Amino acid sequence: MLAYIIRRIGQSILVLFVVGLVAFSMFRFVGDPVDNMLGQERTQADVERLREQLGLDQPFVVQYYKFLEQAVQGNFGLSYRQGRPVAEILLERAPATLELAFVSGLLALAGGIGLGIYTAIRRRGISANAIMTLSLVGVSLPTFLIGILLIYLFSVELGWLPSFGRGEVVDLGWWTTGFLTVSGLKALILPAITLGLYQMTLIMRLVRTEMLEVLRMDYIRFARARGIREKSVNFRHALKNTLVPVITITGLQLGSIIAFAIITETVFQWPGVGLLFINAIQFVDIPVMAAYLMLISVMFVGINLIVDMLYFAIDPRLRVDRTAGGH
């Protein structure tokens, strides 16, 4: 088990390294940061000097190496635009994104698993079929459109909920939270739905498919033949077996919530890291972009690792096979 974890962490580091390399090689196509930084009245000498100062005159492999060298020490450099340490800016913005992602993820998980089970058990029912049809809309509408529709309905027409921003936040020193004020909670609703809806429908459809599959298995039939009550057949025998394959996809889906947050944050002008990234692209703020991408990669890789650990917890067959053959 320990050997397995160590091996997986090794693989993860390799993945991170490659992702960073690819990202760095692409920054050159985004534009030249020097253009933005120097304004109209500049001389060729100014440009050269700044390039040298930022290290942009060097090949990107060297730039990447320097970036990594600093990054492992927790130093992501200074933002070209704000002139402040990138780590500081990210930390400032992170609570907004994490709170949004947390609420969306919870919504997607609870809603997705709940509705998935419901539509599988009642697969011939009218409401289950209605939910399935509606979920097609959820999957096919792009996120920004859902956001705009929600804003139109609940902010413009009904005036119930705010259409942008985080509302009032409480500063806890190291963290700012919107959970403690009414306006903060209200401001969370629309973005959270927008961000979570797609994942929720995906998880729901996945859970439904898996559950239907499991309900056809012999051991479910045998449980019924032994007179086990329906509730126990569905939730004890079937659900647990459903969750094994669902966990992987769900884990990755939750990861992509943070990645997708870029769009939602833009639509709702949500002051999180996604919005920061979008602004960074416009300004070709390489240190910010690089740090953001690394952060997202670390997160995905981390989720992957956790998902694998969860497998061990749920499926006894893996526990035996891996410990027996893994050393």
Added chain:
Amino acid sequence: MSTPVLSVRDLVVEIPTRHGILRPVDHVSYDIHAGEILGVVGESGAGKSMTGNAVIGLLDPPARITVGQILLSGEPVHALKGEKLRRLRGKRMAMIFQDPLTSLNPLLTVGEQLEETILEHMNVSQAEARRRAVAQLEEVGIPAAEARIGSYPHEFSGGMRQRVVIALALCAEPELVIADEPTTALDVSVQAQIIALLKRLCRERGVAVMLVTHDMGVIAEAADRVAVMYAGRLAELGPVREVLTRAHHPYTAGLMASTPLASQGRKRLVQIPGAMPRLGNLPQGCAFHPRCDRAQDVCRRDPGPTLDAYRGRAACWFPLNTEEKAAT
């Protein structure tokens, strides 16, 4: 004679399809008494599993019982639904499936599955349920039952898993067990042990057993009486020695001739010509007539005398071996 544990009377199972109504079980009647094993044989698709599923109330829709009765110790159960039916399953009648690899939930220990079943049907404490679970495992021949009760199904071999399945079927002490090809998926060496186990439990506990199988050897070894099914109908029903040595129905005779049986001492196996017709296009009259060398006009018109549980042995107009027994 005492009331049979299971009486199937004139049972018809139908499946409505786009091309008309199929009848996988067509007017089938038989009894099984306490402590008796009824073997059910027949080609694939003959309706053996359908009959068993109908008895335990596990027909997959759209298949349903349209005619007939199922009596469990004299009590009609064919019309029971939902909760009432669930309470009977496991408690008074149980089923064993073909494949022990897939019959057990891979994520629950065998102890959890046994205790759950016992707690469901018997009014006992958790500790008592556990004690009974261990005793049940011991009874079906799992060595070191106490230690293995916390094991997961994948930690047992195929034969041991089928023993666990049998323990699960029997743990709430049912009167009737339907075993649908319980040894088909097992190694030949293990098959005999499982059959011997079933036979022993049947005798010791006085359970009525319906043993579905393709294996004539298993029938000869374990069954008291045998029912032969063909295209949804009962072709022949009688004591096992009688049916195996002096089949009345030409289909049974053909089945015997095509199975290697030590007791018969035959050298060459004879295949029955043709194949069993599909349900959607059964011939007029006796379903076996196109393959039967004794068929006459009446066989092509009329399905033949129906077998009921009391009279008659073969559903055939021109049965074999009915002359004086000395002649054979």
